Amino acid sequence: MxxxxxxxxxxxxxxxxxxxxxxxxxxxxxxxxxxxxxYYFNSKEQVLMTIHSSYIDNVLEQQKAILKNKNLSHVEKLHQLIDMLITNISPRGQSARVFFREFRHLSESHLNEVRPKRDEIRNAIEKVIIDGMQAGVFRSNLQPDIITLGILGACNWTYQWFNPEGKTSDKEVASIYVDMILNGISTEQNKE
Known part of the structure; x- marks a missing residue:
């Protein structure tokens, strides 16, 4: 029940x-x-917290597996992290929408429990970018915190518009995002 x-x-x-x-x-x-x-829940908010925790714990588990994989380059890790963020939305559509949209209704005590998990996701992406900058794979003049927030904003907003039955799969969307993030959209001669 x-x-x-x-x-x-x-x-x-x-x-x-x-x-x-x-x-x-x-x-x-x-x-x-x-x-x-x-019998099962003390409040409606406890249900919301359960939904939120289930979604974010699943994402964190996947993220840890990606980060532990020593065979992946910085670019491959970033690609897999972006792919993970986007591909979690499709199979868990309603949960994803509740996760992203209703987060603001959690009480301060629940937010204090959730924020470290959200920070863990953000910090892991930022670390991949910083490590890639230090390795010379990504440009050295980037602001990793802003790049990270841009990635999270773009990926997390797909819950609003992505259609699993549409012409582009979630994996293809992730690849498009990775290409856009890594290569931009200008042709080489238009880059300044």
């Missing part, structure tokens, strides 16, 4: 928004009592 509550909450939060969804909406959709809900 706990998983059913989470699944139904994801659907309702995605359709109606976290604030607009009540516990009553959740239990009525499931056809259970509020007592059933409160």
């Amino acid at each position: 706990k998983e059913e509550i989470i699944k139904t909450s994801i659907q309702l939060f995605e359709q109606q928004g976290f604030i607009e969804t009540s516990i009553r909406d959740i239990v009525q959709t499931l056809g259970v009592t509020k007592g059933t809900f409160y």
Whole structure:
């Protein structure tokens, strides 16, 4: 039943928004009592936190595997990290939308639990960029923090527009982003 509550909450939060969804909406959709809900969760926010933690913990696990792989170059690591961010959105569509859109409704205590995990994702990407700069693979005049935020912004926003049934796959979108980040969009003669 706990998983059913989470699944139904994801659907309702995605359709109606976290604030607009009540516990009553959740239990009525499931056809259970509020007592059933409160047996598994103390509050609607605890459900949101569970959804958020599940999504980010999965991403962190994948990220750690990429970073531990000593056979990958800096460029390959960056490519795989971008690929990971984008390809997680498609299979977990509703969860991804709830994760990105409803984050702001977490209480300060939950935010204090989540921020270090979000920072871990950001810091890992930034470290790959810094390591690549030091190795001479990426330009030495970059601002790694700004580049990292740009990458995260571009990748994380795909939850808004990416269509899994569209003409471009999530893997292709990731490759396009990597190409754009690494090579820009100007022709060689137009670069200053």
